[in-house]
Amino acid sequence: MKSPALDYVRVDSLSAAFDAFEAGDGDAQFLAGGHSVVPALNLRLQAPSLLIDISRIPELSGVELCDGWLRICAMTRHAEALTHPLIIHHAPLLCAAAPFVAHPAIRNRATIGGNLVLADPASEFPAAALAMRAEMEIVGRDGVRRVPADAFFLGLYETAMRPGEILRSLFVPPAREGQRVAFDELSRRRGDYAIVGAAIQAVMADQRLSDISIAFLAVGDRPIRAAKAEAALRGGALDGATIAAAQAALEGDLDLEDLPQMPASMRLHLARVLLGRVLGRLGGP
Numbered sequence: 001m002k003s004p005a006l007d008y009v010r011v012d013s014l015s016a017a018f019d020a021f022e023a024g025d026g027d028a029q030f031l032a033g034g035h036s037v038v039p040a041l042n043l044r045l046q047a048p049s050l051l052i053d054i055s056r057i058p059e060l061s062g063v064e065l066c067d068g069w070l071r072i073c074a075m076t077r078h079a080e081a082l083t084h085p086l087i088i089h090h091a092p093l094l095c096a097a098a099p100f101v102a103h104p105a106i107r108n109r110a111t112i113g114g115n116l117v118l119a120d121p122a123s124e125f126p127a128a129a130l131a132m133r134a135e136m137e138i139v140g141r142d143g144v145r146r147v148p149a150d151a152f153f154l155g156l157y158e159t160a161m162r163p164g165e166i167l168r169s170l171f172v173p174p175a176r177e178g179q180r181v182a183f184d185e186l187s188r189r190r191g192d193y194a195i196v197g198a199a200i201q202a203v204m205a206d207q208r209l210s211d212i213s214i215a216f217l218a219v220g221d222r223p224i225r226a227a228k229a230e231a232a233l234r235g236g237a238l239d240g241a242t243i244a245a246a247q248a249a250l251e252g253d254l255d256l257e258d259l260p261q262m263p264a265s266m267r268l269h270l271a272r273v274l275l276g277r278v279l280g281r282l283g284g285p
Ligand SMILES: Cc1cc2nc3c(=O)[nH]c(=O)nc-3n(C[C@H](O)[C@H](O)[C@H](O)COP(=O)(O)OP(=O)(O)OC[C@H]3O[C@@H](n4cnc5c(N)ncnc54)[C@H](O)[C@@H]3O)c2cc1C
Pocket: 029, 030, 031, 032, 033, 034, 035, 036, 037, 038, 039, 074, 100, 101, 102, 103, 106, 109, 110, 111, 112, 113, 114, 115, 116, 117, 118, 120, 122, 123, 124, 125, 165, 166, 167, 168, 191, 192, 193
């Protein structure tokens, strides 16, 4: 199937994007890498009358250190999460998550901003953003606001963004001394969407864990922070007893439902297995 007929405009500034959106009279949609929008159009799941291409707006491009944060602008491609020196150094969890997102051809075009705005609960970058305690910089006609990741993802494909707003960048607290990260997921085949995925970062000092954050994907309608498992790990050594306590605590973090293909009990079991794996990797070289 092919997309229904629509108008297309490419804009080169934020103000032109806002003008075009308003002219679209509620029936316009922004286009970034197009790897979610175009399939949705072709499958007739969406039918905007106007696509506004925001991929060439200079303010939406670049990666820089800014006021003690790493700022990753929305048009940064998924592939750059694997290659950009600032991301590798200061946002290692995003880098660890990137190989799990789709395939190289998609990673070369799709943007980190588009991925975050889409807010697919089975997506890797939203979970990484939550675990990194990142903030979204959102720009609209009325100005700029920053929303922490835990207040940005509101539900299934739902975020704190208002109609006509643009995600300008992702602000990430740079990795701390002694910080370790791990990301992994379980899927039926490599490259498939995950059955469950986990992103973790923690500081390891004197063999003790601190400053831990763990986020799961594909366990609900949004990425979920595992606060009880984090509490079970905090201050502990990375040994079998502590890991087992975190795995046990996970039941209090995840409110899993039965799916046609898998009961909730099996999903919880797999989440525990995965948590054990990512924790095991924190202790690695
Ligand atoms: C075959 C295939 C496999 C995939 N596998 C995975 C996977 O394993 N994991 C995964 O996470 N994703 C996967 N994806 C999705 C891919 O990562 C998406 O392209 C990405 O999530 C969206 O990025 P984009 O730049 O293509 O956005 P687009 O498709 O252009 O836009 C997505 C949505 O965000 C809006 N938007 C985009 N940028 C902005 C912005 N800056 N401000 C405001 N609104 C904006 C658009 O209006 C649209 O609603 C896959 C896609 C394909 C086609």
